[in-house]
Amino acid sequence: MLGRLKPQYLFILVVIGLLALYFLFGSLFGGKKAHNVAEAKTTADTQPSVQVKLAPETVRQVDVVLRGRTEAARAVVVRSETAGVVAATPAAEGSFVRRGHVLCRLAVDARQASVDQARAMLRSRQLQRQAAAQLAEKGYRSQTQVLEAQAALDAAQAQVRQAEIALAQVNIRAPFDGVFDKRDAEIGTYLAPGQACGTMIELNPLLVVGDVPETDAARLRVGAPATAKLVGGQLLNGRVRYVAQDADPQTRTYHLEVAVQNPANVVRSGLSAELRIGAGAGAAHLVPVSALVLDAAGRQxxxxxxxxNRVAFAPVTVLEETGDGMWVTGLAGAVRVITVGQSFVADGQKVRVAAAR
Structure with a gap:
């Protein structure tokens, strides 16, 4: 049949066949390529977009921050050593007193008479000892009698000392420089031995005390520099003088004391304070506050x-909050921190990355 076709028709049929084959193969391979492009475009469109900020690693002073309070270095209840009625209270309650200052004075009663009697006896024993020695030199007294006179003299001296101590005990004195914070006895109060005249507190040096979490206790050392910021904004500088080795069984925290100077006694005991204690230098990163999130386990x-371009999570510890962001530890090297979209992506998920605006 093809032999009966004219040559021009045969040529047309060949051309039409070639065109049909071209479009057939083109639709097959071109469609597959278009499908791959469309699939890639669809995959890219399904990847969430996030904004990141590069956070370089920086060596920074690491501080342990905790809440604390001021506390007197010493607080002593000053008690009477003898019995008597309070006759005077020379120290004003709440005033600063020097060591040895009289806080309460008891009535002398017969104590002065006891001193006078003991001194008179002492003079008598001295004369007896002197006479015994002179007679012994002349052979009228034995050496044993001289020793007996000396023993009587020694006993008289002891009685004088005892009477003088009893007389001195009517003055109840401050045991150290400090503030006479509270008076427990007024004029006319009878004090038995061991009863309180009042309370003395030492405010210089002053202590700032707090409780350190067990996660931070190992980083603190005696002698470490510390700064206490009081509620009024006043700053006190000092050093750690004590870190407990045994934790509180209830709170699992360790007691800590920082000694600071308070020369004018202007800072009172019991004020709230923020303690910042130096724990050495370490790697840290500055991240925006908004970048902090919680993972499924509740870790910050x-x-x-x-x-x-896959997402990862790192738990961090906040060192300090500043106007520029949070200084944290727990990251390594330069990190592209997600600042926008961090709450809508999961660990291991691939994302499209854009620089933070």
């Missing part, structure tokens, strides 16, 4: 983007 941290 940041999400960041790895080199292959």
């Amino acid at each position: 941290g940041v999400r960041y983007v790895l080199a292959d």
Whole structure:
């Protein structure tokens, strides 16, 4: 049949066949390519977009921050050593007194008479001892009698000392420089031995005390520099003088004391304070406050983007909050921290990355 066709018709049929084959193969391979492009475009469109900020690693002073309060270095209840009625209270309650200042004075009663009697006896024993020695030199007294006179003299001296101490005990004195914070006895009060005249507190040096979490206790050392910021904004500088080795069984925290100077006694005991204690230098990163998130386990941290644009999570510890952001530890090296979209992505998920605006 093809042999009966004219040559021009045969040519047309060949051309039409070639065109049909061209469009057939083109639709097959071109469609597959278009499908791949469309699929890639669809995959890219399904990847969430996040904004990141590069956070370089910085060596920074690491501080342990905790709440504390001021406390007197010493607080002593000053008690009477003898019995008597309070005759005077020379120290004003709440005033600063020097060591040895009289806080309460008891009535002397017969104590002065006891001193006078003991001194008179002492003079008599001295004369007897002197006479015994002179007679012994002349052979009228034995050496044993001289020793007996000396023993009587020694006993008289002891009685004088005892009477003088009893007389001195009517003055109840301050045991150290400090503030006479509270008076417990007024004029006319009878004090038995061991009863309180009042309370003395030492405010210089002053202590700032707090309780350190067990996660931070190992980083603190005696002698470490510390700064206490009081509620009024006043700053006190000092050093750690004590860190407990045994934790409180209820709170699992360790008691800590910082000694600061308070020369004018202007800072009172019992004021709230923020303690910042130096714990050495370490690696830290500055991240935006908004970048902090919680993972499924409730840990605080940041999400960041790895080199292959996959999301990762790192728990962090906040060192300090500043106007520029949060200084944290727990990251390593330069990190692309997610600042926008961090709450809508999961660990291991691939994302499209854009620089933070």
